[in-house]
Amino acid sequence: QQQVKQSPQSLIVQKGGISIINCAYENTAFDYFPWYQQFPGKGPALLIAIRPDVSEKKEGRFTISFNKSAKQFSLHIMDSQPGDSATYFCAASRTNRDDKIIFGKGTRLHILP
């Protein structure tokens, strides 16, 4: 019930291509779905987030698609660049300060120059 399943574990994409990372959750009480980006040697940092009242959110080249009925959400990186090479984590939580954020297991993305 508390899991967030993320796939793929690793992803290699050509420069200029579209990178897609998928996540699925079980707990329908989750109401906040962020994506975190982590570069080597750094802590994760919030990239983009969505709430279930919208089906899509776009910020620059990064888009979250959300399917509430399927309990799935995905991150799309358009025109992927070598600088996007990082580990990406999806996560889910309830808007309640006592609730922990559940992270997926991460996707290592490598963009070929």
Add this chain to the structure above:
Amino acid sequence: DTAVSQTPKYLVTQMGNDKSIKCEQNLGHDTMYWYKQDSKKFLKIMFSYNNKELIINETVPNRFSPKSPDKAHLNLHINSLELGDSAVYFCASSQGSFSGANVLTFGAGSRLTVL
């Protein structure tokens, strides 16, 4: 001016030793966390404090003891270190309000190597 700072950044020690990692945040956040990231990059929450009060305590060996002297600081003390404790430990903070999103701000991590 670093928002979430943790020290030391690297820690190499022998099995059986006791060590501490310190964390400070200057964001005025109410909630602080410790996460463990293993070699496969899995991020696992260990503890969470809200205004010095322990609110999340995952299944962590009792060799790990967090201490929050005030809401801006959360330290992690580890007794009798074992090989399996080798990991990167991240401190994080969030505003943790009921009305806002639970956005985490992470520190840069402390890499612990137990020999």
